[in-house]
Each structure stands twice: as structure tokens, then as C-alpha cells.
Amino acid sequence: MTAQTHDDLIAELATELPAWLPTQRWFAGKDRAVTAVRPVSWTTLLDGDPLLIHLVVEVDQEDRTEPYQLLVGSRQAQVPDVSSSASIGLESGLTCYEASGDADLTAVLLELMARGTTVGELTFETEEGAELETGLRAHPITSEQSNTSLVYGRQYILKMFRKLSPGLNKDLRLHRALREVGCHHVADPLGSITGVLDGEPTTIGMLQRFMPDAADGWVMATTSVRDLMADPSMAPEELGGDFAGEASRLGAAVATVHADLRRALGTEPAGADDLDEAVTVMVERLDRVAADVPALAVHVPALRETFEAVRSITSPVEMQYVHGDLHLGQVLRTLSGWLLLDFEGEPAASVAERSRLRSALRDVAGMLRSFDYAAQQLLVGRADDPVLTDQAMSWARRNRDAFCEGYAEVAGTDPRDEAVLLRAFELDKAVYEVSYEHANRPDWLSVPLASITRIMTEGS
Amino acid sequence: MTDDQTTAPAPDGALAGLDDTPHTGEGIEADGTLVEPHSEDFGHAEQAPAQPDWFKRAVFYEVLVRAFADSNGDGTGDLRGLAGKLDYLQWLGVDCLWLPPFYASPLRDGGYDISDFRAVLPEFGTVDDFVYLLEEAHKRNIRVITDLVLNHTSDAHPWFQQSRNDPEGPYGDYYVWSDDHSAYADARVIFVDTESSNWTYDPVRGQFFWHRFFSHQPDLNFENEAVQEAMIDTLRFWLDLGIDGFRLDAVPYLFEEEGTNGENLPRTHEYLRKVREVVDREYPGRILLAEANQWPADVVEYFGNxxxxxxxxxxxxxxxxxxxxxxxxxxxxxxxxxxxxxxxxQIPSGTQWGIFLRNHDELTLEMVTDDERDYMYAEYAKDPRMKANIGIRRRLAPLLENDRNQLELFTAMLLSLPGSPVLYYGDEIGMGDNIWLGDRDAVRTPMQWSPDRNAGFSRADPGRVYLPPIMDPTYGYAAINVEAQQDNAASLLNWTRRMIAVRKQHSAFAEGEFVDLGGSNPSVLSYLRRWERPDGELDLVLCVNNLSRFPQPVELELGTYEGFIPLELTGDVRFPRIGELPYLLTLPGHGFYWFQLSRLGDEGERRSKV
Structure with missing residues (x-):
């Protein structure tokens, strides 16, 4: 049976999307108005009733045009069991909806991958050696921000990338590389979906083993902090919920992944140009953020000095593939240890920026910042309490140290020994956080600002 | 060596008191063989009703004869006293008693230093009293197992006395003797607090003897066929009387071998297979329980093929x-x-784990890493007196600061994690400990029956009681006792009894497959116990435990059981039907739920039990 292309439906849908897209959590362009939405390719995956169409659209927002993918479902005989925010009413009276919440329809994606088929421009494949169990129903996980992930049974998780960029996705590429060198700290990649964008094969989905036994690092760490805040008289090391053992094992896992990435994809020495450029980027960000956030102004001279110091580093700095956006929410504690997730890199960064080689200390800095956040999250919005603040600081210190010690055990060198670079990266991250919190969560601004004060004081 | 020493066994004071009852060494044959009592010398108990695999679903109860009930007013618990409390144990729901050793012993290691395998410690009674206990227990469908130490004897055992005095006699090779102390250097010293070596010099024989535990407990020489047979005959003696099985103490250490750590050696397993053959052939339905304080991967070896x-x-x-x-x-x-x-x-189909929260020993920390041990000390043994060897000597209630919610949570996990639960006497009423008593006596004080004199344990003068009952305001017998708790429907005792009864309604608890459900909240431990009943129906039990002191939500992935209804097991409360989305539950601090997942429709009840 040749599936219909449903061109009319798509055209009608496109007129509704400018209003609908900004209501979706994963839509990354909420900062400016949507001026036009153009369908660029669509593929019918299930024809008839119900109907399932894979759709890629280009979204125009002032001077910016970005591609997104959608799963469009439509049912006539039966009302779909999805949330109202997913539905897209059409003038013709037909109701379409974003179908990632419709388990009857999403089951098709897994079937197609298991069969290894091509439908129109879409190629569904399994990874080499992977065998998939089909007939599983999926539900989307609620914690996902910028993409949509579907969990099939308790076995698989399919990440559908929402904002697309042409080419092989970095997340899939690094997962494959890590699997090839036998890395134990990532979830096995099992399959993928590839479309075509700008004439180039483009990853639009990645299937991985799901870890039903897992809890994410942020929840694990904040469980420990919760214990601490309930007993402010006790030191973190005396607490039942002490996290240092986990932090140390996490450090070891991150160091292992870094070593595996080097083994799989090589390294390059950083030249003086690379360091200069890194400094330039950091200083530019500092100036830009300081202009917006007055509270940062007092720190600017010292911060600039810290960044500038990177130029005079003489010891060799290795550049390699890194995670790129490492924090406690990107790691999973499973029964067999820590796993790292989502190797896409910072969602806000450009594709070129994400796929550049960087110092592994970037990831270390990201995780160290995350410990500060975990420690202070319960203080946000509370009246100043010096006792609790001290507690939070000592929790963060203990776990940052434990993380670095665990890292050093595997890496052979302690990241804290590369103090100039590590401090600069940490502070750069904190400056980014200042700008983010200023724009999105003013209550939280105190967290990165307190960290900047602390790092600057510790350094002197 | 004089003739006197070789012709007359020289039991020391340990065998005193046995003059009027049959015991090993009361006579001696011309060739130096000791006369030992035989099972035909005593009455035999009727067996409990036959139930294959009874141990897989039994609730065990460890009780110290000394500590439970004193029938003759001498201040020490005894076998007749224990027999008098069987109605209570049946009421509680106990299926099997585990008695630590009640054999003749100089009592330098809580009775694990046995000086006669075929005699009862006189203060506990006689072999006939034990047969009476068995008979009464079996009438109530309660089974009885006891410790048997295969690995060693007391140095007061007539075998050792013969061995040290007459190296050429029938017992000369019963123990591991050596001219020097250099052999088996790779075997660790277990009681590091008291022993510096596994060899001790015996001036009588002029040789060193091998001991994995205390230096007054020489290891038997299992290389010697006669020892292997003698120990099997010891088992037969008690099995003939009607005992339901043995907890084999210190089982990994039977054999020694140069260049090994002397634990879990192949020949030890070979001997256990031989013992098992005897049990299966001659005494089907009786069990062997291994005490092997080892990692699970090593312990499963003790289940065999x-x-x-x-x-x-x-x-x-x-x-x-x-x-x-x-x-x-x-x-x-x-x-x-x-x-x-x-x-x-995985363990073989015909076997089962025994799990426990506390027992007569310290809370042993051998099977944790060094870091974890430091952590456990810091958390649970804040006073140095609470530590003993590599462990913590405390009872359950004081370990949990007498927090009722935690006591219930721990007990609920004990009754629902895979394995047959072993309760420790007194923990069902939340008894306390006395860390000022020596060795491991802190957790071996008299059972608290009532607020009467000596906690209702004994009519003796208080000064004569073997250990003072707990008298502090929190855990003392005035506050914590069986009588008061039996009268109070909300007591820990009645709660424990109810939970045992609920457990028995669902074979899934006993024999079900264990499926850890994981989940995004690390503070909540959720698991399914899944058992296919003989009629093909599923018995599915879902257990959800909040390990945190704060209330917690949890979303469980129960997609496979879409359409099932969770039926809360203590109150038969129906919870909302499981849908396609993760199942949301909220739990109070240290709260837990037990559910049966039932296919029952809206049309009515169709509970599946057992």
C-alpha cells in the first residue's frame, strides 16, 4: 500500500503551528515571536485511522530560522488519550495532535527500528549486534527539557531530538565511540532514526537501553543535602546521608569516560591560539553579563584577571571530546555504578561550538558547579541563615573534594592541580549561570554569586 | 604420659553435673575408645506433619534456652521452660525454633565450645527434656533446629583430652597437630581481639594445635575419615531423637590446605555433600542450614549443585x-x-536464604568494605562499648533509637525480602540491650514476659538470675513485656504477629521471584515478589518502602500490570487501578506498603491467597 502524502493536511497544520509551537516545553525559541512555520519534509508512518506523520518544519523567528521535528497524530474513530496541550485544532474541524504521548502510535517507531526499514526519507536502524524486543508500549518521560524521550516498557528509551542540526548527532557519535571501546559508564546505544536535512543524512532519534533501576545524580545529591539541612548541628561527614562516597565514585566514572573518549577519538594539544581564544570568549561573556547584572560588577576586575591568567599557562593542555554540559542531572546512579547521559553539549551553544575539542576540565568544572547548586538549592527563597549557609558550603566542599579525589584516582592527576585553568572554567560557568538566573530565576541569582565570592576568596 | 591419663578420660569441670546422665567418656573400651551415649537410650519425638520444602516458607525464631524461661527456679532458662512457652510462639506465628547450642560445655564461647555432643548442659536439663520439647513443639506444628559445630570442639571434650594424652590412641589424629606453627600461614585470624595466631602450643602433647577460633577450641581434623564418620554419627544421634535440622556453625573452615586462606575449600564441600546424602537417605524432610559469613557468590556454593x-x-x-x-x-x-x-x-530450586536483622552475635560487619564498616560504626556504635570484634553488639530497638516507624519498616523488609526471616527472641516486643555486660551478653538478657519479679522469666532470687533483666526506663521489663503488649492491640508485638500472618497468606513472600523496580526516587525501595501458583494463577506482591524519614512520592513503572488493582494487604484497601502511566504513590516518613496486585474486576472480590 502506498501511503498518501497528506499534503493538504500538512499545509493546513502549518498555519496553526506558529501559535502552537511556543506552548510546547521543548520549543527552544520562546525568546521571540514565531513569524512563519514551513513544512520541509513529511513522511506518513501509519496511514488511515489512526494516522501518524513524521514532520520536519522550519521555524522563522525574526532573523533566525531553525528546523524542528514533530510527530503528528490524528484519530477519528477514537479520541486520543493525550493531554490537551498536545492537540492542534484545524479549521477543517479535524483535530491533530503531537503524538509522542500516544502509545499506540509511538509503538510503530520501535517496530520500524527493529525491522530496519526505510520509509520515504526516514531510515530506521538498529546498532550493530542489537536485537530489539517489539510490542512494547511507550510513555514520554516528564523531566526532559529540550527533547522528547519515550520509554518503551522498562527496556528502551528513545530520544527524539526536537531542534535538528544536519549531520550525525554528536550524542549518537560519542555513544557509538564509547561503546566501541567498551565503556561501562554509558547506556548502550541500540538503534537510531535518520532523516534528511539540507540534503544531508541527519540523526533525528536515538534508542538506548533504559535503566529502570536508576536515580539521577541531582536527586541523589539533594537527598543528602535534605538530610543535612534537617540536622544543622551535624557536620556533613557525620551524617547518615553523607554523599562523599558517591561523589568519589562519580569522579572516577567521569575520569573513565574522559579516558575512553581519548582512546576512541584521540586528542590534540592546545596551542597558544586555543588558549587565547578561550580567554577572549570568557572575557567577552563576562563583559556582556556584567553590563546586564549590576551585582556582578564588583567581581569583574578579579574575574578578568583570573581569565587572563589562562594565557600564560605553559604546561601542555590536552584537547579532546568531552561531555560538554556535565552536571548532576546528566548522570545516573544505577546498580552497576554511575552512567553519563546526553553527550549533546550545551543546548544553547551552536553545533560548531558543541563539536569542538575542549579540555576535559570543562566537564570537571561543570560538575563542581553542580555540587554548589545542589548544596544551596534548599536555601533559595529562604531568609538568610548563616548556619545553614555554612552547612551548605561545607557539604559542597566535602563533595567537590571527594569528586576530584575519585577523578584523580583514575586519571592519575588531580584536576585541582591545574588550578588556573580549573578556576577559570568554574568561574566562566558561574558567570554564565549569573546571566541565566538573572534572566530566568532571579531568586537563584544568589547561588552563582555566592560561588564566585567563594572561589575568589579561596584563590587569594 | 602416665597410664592413668590414657585409661581414664580426664574431662575437666565441664562435664561435672553429668554424673547421673549418659555422657561421652563415662566408660572406655580396652583399645582406648570412649563409650558414647546412643539414641536408643532415650525416647524419640513424633515428627511434625510432613511438608516438603517447609523451610522455604517458615518463619524462624532464634531463642537462647538460657534466656527464655526458667522452669525450676535456678535463675537460668531451661528446655522445660522453653517448652512451656510454645503456646506463645505458636500464637506469634513461629514455624521453626533455632536453638543455639545447649550441649555440655565449659561455656567459654556461649556454648559453641562443646565438650560433649551427646549431652545437654545440666543447667538446661537433659536429653529427655529435649525430646519432650521436640514432642510438644511438633504437636503445635513448630519445628526445632539447633546449632552443631562441626569445625571444632572445646578443649574439655574427652576426644581432645584423649588426643593430647595419647597421640597413638584412637583419638590421636582427631585434631590438627603440628610440631611448629608455620603451616597454613595464609589463613586469617578471625577473633582478632583475643587471638594472635591460629596455632597454640599444648604442653601436654608437646605440639601445636590448629584453631580458627579461640585457642580453647581446637579444630577437628577432617582429613581423618574417623572424624568425618564421628561427626555424622553425632548428627544421627539428634536426628534419631526427632530434631528437624541443624544450623552448621563455622562451616567454611572444616579443611585446611597450604597456600589457601582455608575457607570454602573443595574438600569442605565434598564433605557437606556426604552429610547431605545421609540426611536425604535416612532423614528426609530435615534440613541443613549453613552459617557461612561470606559474600553471596561464595555462599551459594554451600547450596551445592x-x-x-x-x-x-x-x-x-x-x-x-x-x-x-x-x-x-x-x-x-x-x-x-x-x-x-x-x-x-540465583540459588538452586530446592534451597532458600535465611535473612535476619539481628541475632545472638554482634551485628557482624565482616561482609562490608572498610569504608562501610567505618560508616556503620559511626552511625550505629557511637559508644566504643557497643563494638565487639568486627561488629556492633546491640539489639534492634536500641539500634533504631526505639523509633516505632523504623522498627516496623525494618520488620516489613525482613518479612518481604527474599529468604526465610529469622526473628531474634525479644525483638518482637522491642527489647533493649545492656552494653555494660561483657562479651555479647548485651543482647542475651532474660526474655521480658511480664512486669513481675525478674520480668516473669524466673522465680529465683533476683541475684541468682544468670544476667540481670533490662531495667532502664525505656526498655526495662516494667515498660516492655509480652503480657502488656498482648493486651494492647496497637503494640509492636500484635503488629508483628499480624504481619507474619499476612506474609503467610501469600507464598509470593516466601518463594516468589524478586524483581527490583528501581525508580527515580533513590529513597524508595520498591520490589515485586512474583509467584506462579500450582493452579497457574499469579500471586503478585508489591512492596514499597520509604527509607527516608521524610515523606516521599514515588512513580512506579508498572506498565506490565496495566489494569491490575493494588490491594493493600493489612487492611484489604483497594487502591486505584494501574494505568499506562507510572503509578504514583506517596509514603509517610519510614512508611511502607504491601500490596497484592490483583486482576479482580469491578464486579467483585476475587482474592487469590496462597
Whole structure:
């Protein structure tokens, strides 16, 4: 049976999307108005009733045009069991909806991958050696921000990338590389979906083993902090919920992944140009953020000095593939240890920026910042309490140290020994956080600002 | 060596008091062989009704004869006293008693230093009293197992006396003798607090003897066929009387071999298979329970060959689980428990784990890493007196600061994690300990029956009681006793009894497959116990435990059971039907739920039990 292309439906849908897209959590362009939405390719995956169409659209927002993918479902005989925010009413009276919440329809994606088929421009494949169990129903996980992930049974998780960029996705590429060198700290990649964008094969989905036994690092760490805040008289090391053992094992896992990435994809020495450029980027960000956030102004001279110091580093700095956006929410504690997730890199960064080689200390800095956040999250919005603040600081210190010690055990060198670079990266991250919190969560601004004060004081 | 020493066994004071009852060494044959009592010399108990695999679903209760009830007013518990309390144990729901050794002994190691395998310690009674206890227990469908120490004897045992005095006699080779102390250097010293070597010099024989435990407990020489047979005959003696099985103490250490650590050696397993053959052939339905304080991967070896359902011990204690239950609750993290269960291999079809929270020993921390041990000390043994060897000597209630919610949570996990639960006497009423008593006596004080004199344990003058009952305001017998708690429907005792009864309604608890459900909240431990009944129906039990002191939500992935209804087991409360989305539950601090997942429709009840 040749599936219909449903061109009319798509055209009608496109007129509704400018209003609908900004209501979706994963839509990354909420900062400016949507001026036009153009369908660029669509593929019918299930024809008839119900109907399932894979759709890629280009979204125009002032001077910016970005591609997104959608799963469009439509049912006539039966009302779909999805949330109202997913539905897209059409003038013709037909109701379409974003179908990632419709388990009857999403089951098709897994079937197609298991069969290894091509439908129109879409190629569904399994990874080499992977065998998939089909007939599983999926539900989307609620914690996902910028993409949509579907969990099939308790076995698989399919990440559908929402904002697309042409080419092989970095997340899939690094997962494959890590699997090839036998890395134990990532979830096995099992399959993928590839479309075509700008004439180039483009990853639009990645299937991985799901870890039903897992809890994410942020929840694990904040469980420990919760214990601490309930007993402010006790030191973190005396607490039942002490996290240092986990932090140390996490450090070891991150160091292992870094070593595996080097083994799989090589390294390059950083030249003086690379360091200069890194400094330039950091200083530019500092100036830009300081202009917006007055509270940062007092720190600017010292911060600039810290960044500038990177130029005079003489010891060799290795550049390699890194995670790129490492924090406690990107790691999973499973029964067999820590796993790292989502190797896409910072969602806000450009594709070129994400796929550049960087110092592994970037990831270390990201995780160290995350410990500060975990420690202070319960203080946000509370009246100043010096006792609790001290507690939070000592929790963060203990776990940052434990993380670095665990890292050093595997890496052979302690990241804290590369103090100039590590401090600069940490502070750069904190400056980014200042700008983010200023724009999105003013209550939280105190967290990165307190960290900047602390790092600057510790350094002197 | 004089003739006197070779013709007359020289039991020291340990055998005193046995003059009027049959005992080993009351006579001696011309060739130097000791006369030992035989089972035909005593009455035999009727067996409990035959139930194959009874041990897989039994609730065990460890009780110290000395500590439970004193029938003759001498200040020490005895076998007749215990027999008088069987109605209470039946009421509680106990299926099997585990008695630590009640044999003749100089009592330098709580009775594990046995000086006659075929005699009862006089203060506990006689072999006939034991047969009476068995008979009464079996009438109530309660079974009885006891400790048997295969590995060593007391140095007061007539065998050792003969061995040291007459190296050429029939017992000369019963123990591991050596001219020097250099052999088996790789075997660790277990009681590091008191012993510096596994060899001790015996001036009588002029040689060193080998001992894995105390220097007054020489190891038997299992290389010697006669020793192997003598120990099997010891088992036969008690099995003939009607006992239901043995907990084999210190079982990994039977054989020694140069260049090894002397634990879990192949020849030890070979001997256990031989013992099992005897039990299966001559005494079917009786069990062997291994005490092997080892990692699960090593312990499963004691079940034997999985292809035949196991051909060594029927049961083994799961030692590493217990400290991790404590650790998990203190850390508010399910990972310590989930990890050790994941590392626990499948066991043969005819076998079962024994699990426990506390027992007569210290809370042993051998099966944890060094870091974890430091952590456990810091958390649960804040006073140095609470530590003993590598462990913590405390009872359950004081370990949990007498927090009723935690006591219930721990007990609920004990009754629902994989394995047959072993309760320790007194923990069902939340008894306390006395850390000022020596050695491990802190947790061996008299059972608290009532607020009467000596806690209702004994009519003796208080000064004569073997250990003072607990008298502090929190745990003392005035506050904590069986009588008061039986009258109070909300007491820990009545709660425990109800939970045992609920457990018995669902074979899934006893024999179900264990499925850890994981989940995004690390403070909540959730698991399914899944059992296919003989009629093909599923018995599905869902257990959800909040390890945190704060209330917690949890979303469970129960997609496979879409359409099932969770039926709360203590109150038969119907919860909302499981849908396609994760199932949301909220739990109070240290709260737990037991559910049966039922296919019952809206049309009515169709509970599946057992």
C-alpha cells in the first residue's frame, strides 16, 4: 500500500503551528515571536485511522530560522488519550495532535527500528549486534527539557531530538565511540532514526537501553543535602546521608569516560591560539553579563584577571571530546555504578561550538558547579541563615573534594592541580549561570554569586 | 604420659553435673575408645506433619534456652521452660525454633565450645527434656533446629583430652597437630581481639594445635575419615531423637590446605555433600542450614549443585544483606540493598536464604568494605562499648533509637525480602540491650514476659538470675513485656504477629521471584515478589518502602500490570487501578506498603491467597 502524502493536511497544520509551537516545553525559541512555520519534509508512518506523520518544519523567528521535528497524530474513530496541550485544532474541524504521548502510535517507531526499514526519507536502524524486543508500549518521560524521550516498557528509551542540526548527532557519535571501546559508564546505544536535512543524512532519534533501576545524580545529591539541612548541628561527614562516597565514585566514572573518549577519538594539544581564544570568549561573556547584572560588577576586575591568567599557562593542555554540559542531572546512579547521559553539549551553544575539542576540565568544572547548586538549592527563597549557609558550603566542599579525589584516582592527576585553568572554567560557568538566573530565576541569582565570592576568596 | 591419663578420660569441670546422665567418656573400651551415649537410650519425638520444602516458607525464631524461661527456679532458662512457652510462639506465628547450642560445655564461647555432643548442659536439663520439647513443639506444628559445630570442639571434650594424652590412641589424629606453627600461614585470624595466631602450643602433647577460633577450641581434623564418620554419627544421634535440622556453625573452615586462606575449600564441600546424602537417605524432610559469613557468590556454593536442586545445605544465611538494610535507611538510599541483591546469584530450586536483622552475635560487619564498616560504626556504635570484634553488639530497638516507624519498616523488609526471616527472641516486643555486660551478653538478657519479679522469666532470687533483666526506663521489663503488649492491640508485638500472618497468606513472600523496580526516587525501595501458583494463577506482591524519614512520592513503572488493582494487604484497601502511566504513590516518613496486585474486576472480590 502506498501511503498518501497528506499534503493538504500538512499545509493546513502549518498555519496553526506558529501559535502552537511556543506552548510546547521543548520549543527552544520562546525568546521571540514565531513569524512563519514551513513544512520541509513529511513522511506518513501509519496511514488511515489512526494516522501518524513524521514532520520536519522550519521555524522563522525574526532573523533566525531553525528546523524542528514533530510527530503528528490524528484519530477519528477514537479520541486520543493525550493531554490537551498536545492537540492542534484545524479549521477543517479535524483535530491533530503531537503524538509522542500516544502509545499506540509511538509503538510503530520501535517496530520500524527493529525491522530496519526505510520509509520515504526516514531510515530506521538498529546498532550493530542489537536485537530489539517489539510490542512494547511507550510513555514520554516528564523531566526532559529540550527533547522528547519515550520509554518503551522498562527496556528502551528513545530520544527524539526536537531542534535538528544536519549531520550525525554528536550524542549518537560519542555513544557509538564509547561503546566501541567498551565503556561501562554509558547506556548502550541500540538503534537510531535518520532523516534528511539540507540534503544531508541527519540523526533525528536515538534508542538506548533504559535503566529502570536508576536515580539521577541531582536527586541523589539533594537527598543528602535534605538530610543535612534537617540536622544543622551535624557536620556533613557525620551524617547518615553523607554523599562523599558517591561523589568519589562519580569522579572516577567521569575520569573513565574522559579516558575512553581519548582512546576512541584521540586528542590534540592546545596551542597558544586555543588558549587565547578561550580567554577572549570568557572575557567577552563576562563583559556582556556584567553590563546586564549590576551585582556582578564588583567581581569583574578579579574575574578578568583570573581569565587572563589562562594565557600564560605553559604546561601542555590536552584537547579532546568531552561531555560538554556535565552536571548532576546528566548522570545516573544505577546498580552497576554511575552512567553519563546526553553527550549533546550545551543546548544553547551552536553545533560548531558543541563539536569542538575542549579540555576535559570543562566537564570537571561543570560538575563542581553542580555540587554548589545542589548544596544551596534548599536555601533559595529562604531568609538568610548563616548556619545553614555554612552547612551548605561545607557539604559542597566535602563533595567537590571527594569528586576530584575519585577523578584523580583514575586519571592519575588531580584536576585541582591545574588550578588556573580549573578556576577559570568554574568561574566562566558561574558567570554564565549569573546571566541565566538573572534572566530566568532571579531568586537563584544568589547561588552563582555566592560561588564566585567563594572561589575568589579561596584563590587569594 | 602416665597410664592413668590414657585409661581414664580426664574431662575437666565441664562435664561435672553429668554424673547421673549418659555422657561421652563415662566408660572406655580396652583399645582406648570412649563409650558414647546412643539414641536408643532415650525416647524419640513424633515428627511434625510432613511438608516438603517447609523451610522455604517458615518463619524462624532464634531463642537462647538460657534466656527464655526458667522452669525450676535456678535463675537460668531451661528446655522445660522453653517448652512451656510454645503456646506463645505458636500464637506469634513461629514455624521453626533455632536453638543455639545447649550441649555440655565449659561455656567459654556461649556454648559453641562443646565438650560433649551427646549431652545437654545440666543447667538446661537433659536429653529427655529435649525430646519432650521436640514432642510438644511438633504437636503445635513448630519445628526445632539447633546449632552443631562441626569445625571444632572445646578443649574439655574427652576426644581432645584423649588426643593430647595419647597421640597413638584412637583419638590421636582427631585434631590438627603440628610440631611448629608455620603451616597454613595464609589463613586469617578471625577473633582478632583475643587471638594472635591460629596455632597454640599444648604442653601436654608437646605440639601445636590448629584453631580458627579461640585457642580453647581446637579444630577437628577432617582429613581423618574417623572424624568425618564421628561427626555424622553425632548428627544421627539428634536426628534419631526427632530434631528437624541443624544450623552448621563455622562451616567454611572444616579443611585446611597450604597456600589457601582455608575457607570454602573443595574438600569442605565434598564433605557437606556426604552429610547431605545421609540426611536425604535416612532423614528426609530435615534440613541443613549453613552459617557461612561470606559474600553471596561464595555462599551459594554451600547450596551445592543447582542441576539437582542443591546437594549440600538446604539453607544459608545471607550475611551481607543485614548491615546494608541498616546502611540504606541511614543513607535514605535504596542502593545498598538493591546492589547486594543484584550481586546475589540465583540459588538452586530446592534451597532458600535465611535473612535476619539481628541475632545472638554482634551485628557482624565482616561482609562490608572498610569504608562501610567505618560508616556503620559511626552511625550505629557511637559508644566504643557497643563494638565487639568486627561488629556492633546491640539489639534492634536500641539500634533504631526505639523509633516505632523504623522498627516496623525494618520488620516489613525482613518479612518481604527474599529468604526465610529469622526473628531474634525479644525483638518482637522491642527489647533493649545492656552494653555494660561483657562479651555479647548485651543482647542475651532474660526474655521480658511480664512486669513481675525478674520480668516473669524466673522465680529465683533476683541475684541468682544468670544476667540481670533490662531495667532502664525505656526498655526495662516494667515498660516492655509480652503480657502488656498482648493486651494492647496497637503494640509492636500484635503488629508483628499480624504481619507474619499476612506474609503467610501469600507464598509470593516466601518463594516468589524478586524483581527490583528501581525508580527515580533513590529513597524508595520498591520490589515485586512474583509467584506462579500450582493452579497457574499469579500471586503478585508489591512492596514499597520509604527509607527516608521524610515523606516521599514515588512513580512506579508498572506498565506490565496495566489494569491490575493494588490491594493493600493489612487492611484489604483497594487502591486505584494501574494505568499506562507510572503509578504514583506517596509514603509517610519510614512508611511502607504491601500490596497484592490483583486482576479482580469491578464486579467483585476475587482474592487469590496462597
Amino acid at each position: 543447582a542441576d539437582v536442586g542443591g546437594d549440600e545445605c538446604h539453607m544459608a544465611f545471607h550475611f551481607p544483606l543485614m548491615p546494608r538494610i541498616f546502611m540504606a535507611v541511614r543513607r535514605e538510599s535504596r542502593f545498598p540493598i538493591s546492589e547486594i541483591l543484584q550481586q546475589t546469584p
